[in-house]
Amino acid sequence: GNSVTQMEGPVTLSEEAFLTINCTYTATGYPSLFWYVQYPGEGLQLLLKATKADDKGSNKGFEATYRKETTSFHLEKGSVQVSDSAVYFCALRADSGYSTLTFGKGTMLLVSP
Amino acid sequence: DTEVTQTPKHLVMGMTNKKSLKCEQHMGHRAMYWYKQKAKKPPELMFVYSYEKLSINESVPSRFSPECPNSSLLNLHLHALQPEDSALYLCASSQVIRQGAYEQYFGPGTRLTVT
Numbered sequence: 001g002n003s004v005t006q007m008e009g010p011v012t013l014s015e016e017a018f019l020t021i022n023c024t025y026t027a028t029g030y031p032s033l034f035w036y037v038q039y040p041g042e043g044l045q046l047l048l049k050a051t052k053a054d055d056k057g058s059n060k061g062f063e064a065t066y067r068k069e070t071t072s073f074h075l076e077k078g079s080v081q082v083s084d085s086a087v088y089f090c091a092l093r094a095d096s097g098y099s100t101l102t103f104g105k106g107t108m109l110l111v112s113p
Numbered sequence: 114d115t116e117v118t119q120t121p122k123h124l125v126m127g128m129t130n131k132k133s134l135k136c137e138q139h140m141g142h143r144a145m146y147w148y149k150q151k152a153k154k155p156p157e158l159m160f161v162y163s164y165e166k167l168s169i170n171e172s173v174p175s176r177f178s179p180e181c182p183n184s185s186l187l188n189l190h191l192h193a194l195q196p197e198d199s200a201l202y203l204c205a206s207s208q209v210i211r212q213g214a215y216e217q218y219f220g221p222g223t224r225l226t227v228t
Contacts, residue, residue, distance in 0.1 A: 034216060043119075043203050044156065044219040089155055100146075100169065101217060103155035 002027045006090050006104035013080055013111050021075040021107045023064075023090035031092040033057075033066055033073040034101070038087045047075075047088070080111045116140075117220035119204050125226045128194060134223045136187040136204030144168075145187040146205040146217065147179060156203055162187060163209070194227045201225070 007022040025031065032051045036044040048057030050066035050073065057064050062077045073090060090104040117138045126132050136145065144163050148156035161169035162181040176198075178190040187204055201222045208215040 036219075043117075043201075043221040044205075046216050046218065049216055100158055100161065106153070106155050 002031070002092060002094055002102045004090050004092055004102055004104035006088075006107050008105075009087075009108040011107060011109050013109070015082055015111055015113050016079045017111075019075070019077040019080045019084075019109065021088055021090075021109070023073045023075065023104060025071050025073065025090075025092050027071075027092055027094055027102075029095045030068075031094050033064070034091045034093070035062070035064055035073070035075050036089040036091060036103075038089065038106075040086070044089065080109070082111050082113055085109055085111045117204055117206055117218050119202075119220035119223050121223060122221065123224045123226075125228060126191065126194065127228055128196075130194075131190070131192045133191065134189040134202055134204075134225075136189075136220055137185055138206040138218070138220075139185055140206060140218065141184075142206035142208055142218075143184060144207045144209055144215075145181060146207075147187070147189050148203040148205065148219075150201040150203055150222070160189075191225075194225075196227050199225055199227045 003026045005024050034049045035047040037047045038044050048059045050057040053068035055066045064073050064075045087106045087108050089106045091101045120135045147159040150156045158171050159173045160179045165181045176193050180188040203222045204220040205217040207217045
């Protein structure tokens with residue numbers, strides 16, 4: 001079956017530090033990959049997506065590249081802000097049938113001033 | 114407009130009550146979803162509607178009853194819930210359910226507490 005593995009958190013950083021949150025996946029075929037962010041007390045917001053190998057998704061300074069050879073979709077940001085503190089979910093959607101989202105367990109990011 | 118709205122934002126109900134959660138989207142999406150999210154966990158899929166018909170029921174107990182009155186609305190009827198059903202209930206929508214890179218858009222959720 002499909003699965004997503006994320007690094008366990010919390011990840012604690014100082015403002016302006018570099019962020020990497022690792023995400024690897026297991027799936028057949030060519031899934032689409034997503035990063036969602038959940039701020040405290042809110043629903044999930046789509047942060048970025050990639051639909052095929054070597055695609056780079058980007059939004060609000062965050063980036064992730066779809067690496068089929070390593071089955072990875074790591075999230076990066078060059079300089080984090082306190083306002084980036086949230087839980088980040090990596091997810092995949094299979095490329096066949098009634099495909100629904102498979103989520104990773106989520107990684108909490110805490111950024112201090 | 115990529116907004117999914119949910120009401121109420123918070124709900125407290127007793128185990129004998131009947132209540133409903135509501136979800137609305139105006140993006141023309143034909144797939145709508147209900148998820149349950151417990152603290153510090155990812156969302157768990159409950160139901161999926163495609164073109165207003167129930168497509169997926171992830172073995173959810175019958176005390177949860179979904180309804181899709183039209184392409185923009187999704188309801189979740191609650192009856193005789195248990196305290197362990199307390200959670201954040203999220204609604205989402207997407208263009209289609211079948212294959213494709215169609216992302217899901219989530220609402221802000223309803224925080225449900227069962228006493």
